[in-house]
Amino acid sequence: xxxxxxxxxxxxxxxxxxxxxxxxxxxxxxxxxxxxxxxxxxxxxxxxxxxxxxxxxxxxxxxxxxxxxxxxxxxxxxxxxxxxxxxxxxxxxxxxxxxxxxxxxxxxxxxxxxxxxxxxxxxxxxxxxxxxxxxxxxxxxxxxxxxxxxxxxxxxxxxxxxxxxxxxxxxxxxxxxxxxxxxxxxxxxxxxxxxxxxxxxxxxxxxxxxxxxxxxxxxxxxxxxxxxxxxxxxxxxxxxxxxxxxxxxxxxxxxxxxxxxxxxxxxxxxxxxxxxxxxxxxxxxxxxxxxxxxxxxxxxxxxxxxxxxxxxxxxxxxxxxxxxxxxxxxxxxxxxxxxxxxxxxxxxxxxxxxxxxxxxxxxxxxxxxxxxxxxxxxxxxxxxxxxxxxxxxxxxxxxxxxxxxxxxxxxxxxxxxxxxxxxxxxxxxxxxxxxxxxxxxxxxxxxxxxxxxxxxxxxxxxxxxxxxxxxxxxxxxxxxxxxxxxxxxxxxxxxxxxxxxxxxxxxxxxxxxxxxxxxxxxxxxxxxxxxxxxxxxxxxxxxxxxxxxxxxxxxxxxxxxxxxxxxxxxxxxxxxxxxxxxxxxxxxxxxxxxxxxxxxxxxxxxxxxxxxxxxxxxxxxxxxxxxxxxxxxxxxxxxxxxxxxxxxxxxxxxxxxxxxxxxxxxxxxxxxxxxxxxxxxxxxxxxxxx
Numbered sequence: 001x002x003x004x005x006x007x008x009x010x011x012x013x014x015x016x017x018x019x020x021x022x023x024x025x026x027x028x029x030x031x032x033x034x035x036x037x038x039x040x041x042x043x044x045x046x047x048x049x050x051x052x053x054x055x056x057x058x059x060x061x062x063x064x065x066x067x068x069x070x071x072x073x074x075x076x077x078x079x080x081x082x083x084x085x086x087x088x089x090x091x092x093x094x095x096x097x098x099x100x101x102x103x104x105x106x107x108x109x110x111x112x113x114x115x116x117x118x119x120x121x122x123x124x125x126x127x128x129x130x131x132x133x134x135x136x137x138x139x140x141x142x143x144x145x146x147x148x149x150x151x152x153x154x155x156x157x158x159x160x161x162x163x164x165x166x167x168x169x170x171x172x173x174x175x176x177x178x179x180x181x182x183x184x185x186x187x188x189x190x191x192x193x194x195x196x197x198x199x200x201x202x203x204x205x206x207x208x209x210x211x212x213x214x215x216x217x218x219x220x221x222x223x224x225x226x227x228x229x230x231x232x233x234x235x236x237x238x239x240x241x242x243x244x245x246x247x248x249x250x251x252x253x254x255x256x257x258x259x260x261x262x263x264x265x266x267x268x269x270x271x272x273x274x275x276x277x278x279x280x281x282x283x284x285x286x287x288x289x290x291x292x293x294x295x296x297x298x299x300x301x302x303x304x305x306x307x308x309x310x311x312x313x314x315x316x317x318x319x320x321x322x323x324x325x326x327x328x329x330x331x332x333x334x335x336x337x338x339x340x341x342x343x344x345x346x347x348x349x350x351x352x353x354x355x356x357x358x359x360x361x362x363x364x365x366x367x368x369x370x371x372x373x374x375x376x377x378x379x380x381x382x383x384x385x386x387x388x389x390x391x392x393x394x395x396x397x398x399x400x401x402x403x404x405x406x407x408x409x410x411x412x413x414x415x416x417x418x419x420x421x422x423x424x425x426x427x428x429x430x431x432x433x434x435x436x437x438x439x440x441x442x443x444x445x446x447x448x449x450x451x452x453x454x455x456x457x458x459x460x461x462x463x464x465x466x467x468x469x470x471x472x473x474x475x476x477x478x479x480x481x482x483x484x485x486x487x488x489x490x491x492x493x494x495x496x497x498x499x500x501x502x503x504x505x506x507x508x509x510x511x512x513x514x515x516x517x518x519x520x521x522x523x524x525x526x527x528x529x530x531x532x533x534x535x536x537x538x539x540x541x542x543x544x545x546x547x548x549x550x551x552x553x554x555x556x557x558x559x560x561x562x563x564x565x566x567x568x569x570x571x572x573x574x575x576x577x578x579x580x581x582x583x584x585x586x587x588x589x590x591x592x593x594x595x596x597x598x599x600x601x602x603x604x605x606x607x608x609x610x611x612x613x614x615x616x617x618x619x620x621x622x623x624x625x626x627x628x629x630x631x632x633x634x635x636x637x638x639x640x641x642x643x644x645x646x647x648x649x650x651x652x653x654x655x656x657x658x659x660x661x662x663x664x665x666x667x668x669x670x671x672x673x674x675x676x677x678x679x680x681x682x683x684x685x686x687x688x689x690x
Contacts, residue, residue, distance in 0.1 A: 017043075022477045023093040024423045025061040029070065033080035036091040039100060041540070047088040047125040053152055053159075054127060055087035055145075058094045058101050058119040061423035062261075062274035062324040064338050065135045066118040071336075072138045079142060086149035087122070094119070095323060095427060096475055096483060099535050102546055103170060108132040110169045122148055123163070127543055129170075130162035171544045176587055178529050183586040185609040189593060193603065194226060194235065197596035205267050206242030208597075212272070214262040215246050217282030218555045221289065222600040225607065225636045228293055243290055247302040248381040253342065254364060255379065255410045256313075257305030259283055260327075269380050270372055273339040273420075274327040277314055277430045278554055280306050281321075284437035288444040292634045298384045303441050307450065310434065313422075318464070319456030320426040320476060321434045330418035341420050343376040344410075352413055353406060360406055363388060426476040428465045428485060431457060432492035433554070439499045443631045451503065458500055461493060462512065470519050471536070487534050487548070490520050491560035498567055502640040503631075505623065507649065510571060517568060517577070520561065530583040532558055549588055555601035558584060563605045567639050570615055573650045581605065608637050612667045614685060617651045618642040620661025629678040630663075635685060 017037045018030040029036050037043040039056075047054045057074075059066035073079045083089050094101035094117065104121040107129040108114075114134070121132035122145075131148060152159055202209040220239055227235035246252060249268030251260050258280050260271030284306050291299035314322045331340040346366055353360045364370065364379040372378050383391065389399045435457045442450040464481050465473050472485035472493065494513045501510040524532040526547065534546045534557060548556045562584040569578030585605050592599045592606070616638055618626045623642040630640070641651040655664060655674075662674040663681040672684045 018091060022475075022480065022482075023061075023096050023425060024421070025059060025066075025093040025095075026091055028061065028067075029074065029091050032070065032074045033077050033084075034074050034089050035080075035084045036089050039090050039092055039097060043088060043090060044127065050088070051125055052088045053086065053148070054123045054125065055083060055089045056092060056100075056104055056119075056121045056123060056129075057090070058092040058104060058121075059117050060094050060324070061421065062276065062326045063117045064272065064274070064327040065116075067326075067328055067336065069118050069135055069141075073136070073141050076138065079138060082142060082145050082149070086145065086152075088125075095423075096425070098486060098488070099539070099542060099546070102534065102548070103542055103544060104129060104132065106170050106173050107166055108134065110166060110173065124159065128163040128167045130159050130166055167543055176529060176531060176547055176549060178583075179586045179589065181586070183582060183589065185606060187610050189589075190226065190603065190607065190610060193593045193596040193599075194223070194232075196594055198235075198238075200597075201238055202266065203238055203241070206238070206245035207263075207266075207268070209266075211266045212262045212264050213251075213266060213268060214553060215251060215259060215279060215283060216553055216597070216600075217279070217286045218551055219597055219600045221282075221286050222603045222607075224286070224290060224293070225604070228634065229607070229611070229636070240290070240294065240296070243287065244296075244298060244384070247287070247298055248384070250370075250378040250380040252302065253309065254381065255342075255407055255414060256309055257307075258309035258313075259306065267380075269370070270378055271339075272327060273342055275309075275314075275325040277310075277321055277323055277427075278433050280310060280314075281430065281433035281437040282554075284310075284434075285440040288437075288440040289634065289636075292444045292632070296384075297386070300445070303445070307438070307441060311453065315453070316424070316426070319453070319460045320464075321431050321457065323423040323425050323427055323430060325422055326420040329420040339372075339378065341414065341417050343372060343378050345375050346377065347375075349377070352409060356402060356406070359392065359394070359402070362392065363403065363406075424477065428461060428472055428474055428476070428489040429492040429554075431461060431465075432489070432496040435461070435496040436492075436499055439496065439503055443499075443503060446628060454500065455504075458497065458509065465489075465493075466512075466516075470515060471523070471538075472516065472519075484536055484539055486536075487520065487524050487532050487557035487561065488554070490516050490524070491557045491564065494564045494568075495560050498564060498571075498639075502642075503627075505627075505642045505644070507647075513564070514568060514572060517561075517565065529587065530580055531587060532561060550598045551601045552598075559599070559601040559605070563601065563608075566605055566608060570613075570639055571641065571649070571651065582609070585609070604636075611637060614638040615651055615664075615666040615669075616640050616681070617655060617664040617666070618661065619647075619652055619655045619664070620644065620657055622661035626661055626663060626678055630681065633678075633682055633685070638685075 012031040014031050014033045016030060016035050018026045021027060021038055092100050105115050105119055107121055108119060111132055116134045118135055121129045123129040200208050207213040220242060223239045227239055245268050251263045251268045251271045258275050261274050261276050261279060262272050264270045264272060284303055287299045287302045327338045328336045329341040331337040349366060350357050366377050370377045370380050385396060385399055389396045435454055438450045438454040464476055472489045473481040474483040474485045474489050494516050497509040497513040520532055523536040526533060531547050534548045549558050550556055551559055562581045565577040565581035585602060588602055621644050623644050627640060627642055643652050646656040660676060662676055664674050665672045665681055665684040675681050
C-alpha cells in the first residue's frame with residue numbers, strides 16, 4: 001500500500017499533549033488534529049470530570065497499519081472533530097505500556113475473536129471497555145464513532161451493561177487456579193504434547209501449516225531440544241527444515257542481516273518488513289544452539305549476520321539496544337511504501353550487479369519464485385552455499401567471495417535510499433533478551449566481541465535501569481529512565497544475568513539476579529496462587545491485575561521466571577525458589593498437552609524435571625578454559641557454577657584445590673566422583689533421554 005508523503009512543515013497546524021512524551025510512536029501523533037492525551041491520572045480524571053467516553057488507541061512505531069489509519073483518519077480534520085467533541089482520546093505505545101495493551105487486547109479478542117494493531121477500544125469514563133476492533137477504514141470509523149456517541153447520549157445504561165459484562169470476561173479470561181494435585185512429570189506428557197502439536201506442522205515449507213508465519217523462537221527452541229534429547233529423527237528434520245527455510249527466505253534480510261517480524265505467505269518470502277529487537281534477540285539464541293547441535297554453516301552465518309545488523313543499526317553508544325525499524329519508508333515517488341527500503345526492480349539489480357547478474361539472479365531468485373509485485377523482488381534463497389556451488393559449478397570460496405561483494409554493493413546502494421524510521425527507545429525486557437542472545441552466541445562461537453557487547457549492555461541495565469530501591473524501570477530514552485518495570489523486565493534480566501554468571505563466573509551477576517528475584521516476591525507475588533502478577537503492587541491498578549501465563553513470540557513472564565527460580569533454587573540451596581517454580585509449572589500442566597505452542601517455554605522447565613538435571617561445578621585456576629570446552633557440548637539440562645579461587649557459594653564450597661582444576665557433576669545434590677577433564681566429565685553426562 002502507498003501513502004502520500006509530504007515534507008514536514010516548519011510550523012505545525014496542530015500540536016497536542018503527546019508533544020511532551022518521549023515515545024517515538026506517541027511523538028508521531030503529536031501533530032494530529034486529534035486532541036490526543038497520554039495515559040495518566042490527569043487524563044483519566046479529565047474523562048470522569050467531563051463524563052466523556054474514553055477512546056483508547058494502541059499501536060507501536062513499526063506498525064504499518066497503524067500508520068495507514070493515522071493517515072486516513074487521525075490526520076483528517078473532520079474525523080478529529082468527531083473524536084474531540086465526543087471522546088477523551090488516549091494514544092498508547094503498546095511497547096511502553098504492555099499492561100494496558102494486554103487488557104484492551106483481551107477486550108477486543110472477546111468482542112471480535114481476533115486482535116492486532118492498531119488496537120482501538122472505547123471505554124466508559126472509568127476505563128471499562130464496551131466496544132473495539134483493530135484497523136478501520138475512515139468511513140467505517142466515522143460511522144462507528146457517531147453511533148457510539150449517540151447511544152451514550154440516549155441510553156448510557158446500555159453501554160454500562162455492555163462494559164460490565166465485558167470487564168467480567170476480561171477478568172475471567174486468564175483465570176488461573178492453584179493446582180493442588182501432586183505433580184507428575186512424565187515423558188509421556190511431553191510425547192503427547194509434541195504429537196498433538198505436530199498435526200499443525202508444515203513439513204514441506206517449515207513452520208505451521210498456515211499463513212502468516214511467525215518465527216516463534218521459543219517454540220522451535222523447545223522442539224530442537226526435544227528432538228535432540230529423544231533422538232526423534234522426524235522432528236529433527238522438521239525443525240531444521242524450518243530454521244533453514246527462515247534463514248534462506250525473504251523473512252531474513254539477505255543483504256543487511258536480521259529477521260523481519262513475520263512472513264505474509266507460506267514460503268517465508270514476503271515479510272511484514274518491520275524488524276523487532278525481540279525477534280532477532282531470540283533467533284540469535286535459537287540459531288546458536290542449532291549450530292552447536294548440527295555444525296551447519298548456514299546457522300553460523302545467520303547468527304553472525306544478524307548480530308552485524310544489531311551492532312550496526314540497533315545499538316547506541318551506551319550499549320543499549322533500540323527497539324525496532326519501521327516497515328515503511330519513502331520510495332522513489334516520495335510516498336511511504338511498505339518494504340521500499342528492502343525490495344529491488346530487476347532493472348536496478350542488473351545495473352548494480354553488472355556482469356555477475358546471471359549468477360546473482362539464480363542465487364537470489366530474481367525470477368517468478370522471487371517476484372513480489374509491481375516488478376519488484378524481495379531476495380530469497382532456496383539453496384545453501386554448498387548446494388549452490390555444486391549445482392552451478394563454482395568453487396565454494398569463489399561463491400562466498402562473490403556473495404560478500406554483492407552484499408557490500410547492495411548495502412551501500414540501499415544506504416542511499418530513505419531509511420525506515422527507527423524506534424530509539426530502549427526497553428529493559430527486550431534489552432535483556434538481546435543480552436541473552438549475545439551471551440548464547442559467545443557461548444557457542446567464542447567471539448570476544450560478543451561478550452564485550454553483552455557486558456556493556458549488562459552494565460547499562462545495572463547502572464541505568466535498576467533503581468536505588470532495587471526495582472527496575474521499563475524504559476530508557478534520551479538519558480532518561482522511566483516507567484516502573486513489569487514482571488517481564490525482571491524475568492528477562494534475571495534469566496540473562498544467570499547466563500552471564502555462567503560464562504564469566506562473576507558472582508555479582510548471580511547475586512543481582514537473586515536480588516531482583518526477591519524484589520519480585522515482595523511486589524509481584526500472589527501468595528494464594530503461587531504465581532506472579534504482570535504489574536507491581538506499586539502501580540495504580542487498571543480494571544484488573546493480570547497474571548501472564550501463555551508463551552507467545554516472547555515467552556510469558558511467569559514461564560521465564562519459573563525457569564530461573566528452578567536454577568536459582570539450586571545455586572542458593574533455596575527451597576522456596578524451587579517449590580515456587582514447581583508449583584507454577586503445576587498450575588499450567590492441565591493445559592499443556594493440547595496447546596504446546598502456547599507453553600513451549602514451560603515445556604523447557606517440564607523437560608528439566610522429567611530427566612536428570614545437572615549441577616556442574618568447575619573449580620580451580622583453569623575453570624574458565626574448562627567451561628569454554630564444556631560449552632561446546634549441547635547440554636540444555638544443566639547449570640554451571642565455577643570459581644578460580646576458594647568460594648563459600650553452595651555449589652563451590654570446600655571444592656577448591658590450589659594445584660588442580662576439578663569438575664563436579666551432581667544431580668539433586670548427589671555428585672559423581674570429581675574429574676579433571678571435560679572428556680571424563682562428558683562420560684558422566686547422560687545427554688540422551690533414555
